Amino acid sequence: MKKYVAELFGTFWLVFGGCGSAIFAAGFPDLGIGFLGVALAFGLTVLTMAYAVGHISGGHFNPAVTIGLWVGGNHTAKEVAPYIISQLIGAILGAVCLFLIVTNNEGFESLGGFAANGYGELSPDGYNMTAAFVAEFLLTMFFLLIILGSTNERAPKGFAPIAIGLGLTLIHLISIPITNTSVNPARSMSQALFAGGEYLTQVWLFWVAPIAGAIVAGFLHKTLFDKE
16 A cells, blocks of 8 residues: 555645646746746656655656556556556645645636646647647657666666656656646646546547557567666
């Protein structure tokens, strides 16, 4: 159970810290942190929790990561479903806390996009479904390659969370204008549940593309890179 609780807490922190920075601080008048700040926030959530609980659960905090690690031979099949369930619970709890804070602001009028992911009219810069799918697929594939490579037994010890956190920061710097950046089905699901409407109807892409990219990365690492 410790593994599953660790995944719950880690995914909670990713959603609360990453999406929270986008909701509360990105556009704050005069002091807004902007895309760079949000990208750093997401990277820092993973970096900090990887050090905090990564030694307990492996620090996935992402269904696509769990599936990619399983395909790459770094995770057992029997733990894939419990990990994903724990991640979804953590992400939804994070979104619930964000919702409670947002709706208790004196000036609250609507949730807006609630840092949810989308394409077409819901894309920050109007990118269509094809662009969103390609971006989410490729970025998740490279994210898994970073994770699998930096945690390989032949990699320098103790630095994996830094590489992974910076990798996620870079991913957000690339793709916030495209989809608001997912590469994480749990993060997308939690926000779409509250944003509702078209965000919820589009959430399928933010399951399919990241998981497909993670599977390809798992195969690539296992067959090409995980060799002497």
